[in-house]
């Protein structure tokens with residue numbers, strides 16, 4: 534069974550707690566929306582945090598809304614640039630890498646760096662139609678002028694506010710040759726459907 538799903542490639546970014554935002558940018562300093570995102574009423578803002586590691590620093594854009602905990606999502610290539618080894622995760626855990634967040638207002642240390650595991654967002658209706666379940670690992674095949682590649686272990690996330698999308702990071706997007714709007718095929722075999 535095959536189903537076409539839009540693929541979005543996520544550049545490195547940071548989710549901030551309200552307290553960390555207030556420290557880095559000043560309490561009640563407003564931020565502007567510069568790009569609407571597909572999930573959870575998220576949007577990219579005009580605010581940039583410099584992420585500092587042992588070997589360098591690199592800017593990351595703050596995505597609204599605020600989260601309970603500050604969370605920085607980099608690709609492996611981004612991590613190499615600043616000399617950080619970060620785990621592959623879906624949310625902040627104790628083992629996330631230590632980094633420094635810096636703006637002109639000052640800097641703070643946070644155990645907040647992860648590489649986001651590739652995942653598929655689906656609403657309960659999409660999930661029922663596709664016969665997929667929360668936390669199921671599925672395969673997504675992508676074909677571009679670069680050739681065909683299949684991403685396995687794509688983690689399914691279901692929420693009533695989700696739009697049907699696959700999220701890859703920039704390393705994965707580049708490996709697949711994705712440069713523009715792109716669709717992948719969900720591949721489910723009979724075992725997936727019956728389990």
Ligand SMILES: [Zn+2]
Pocket residue numbers: 572652654700
């Ligand atoms: Zn996502």
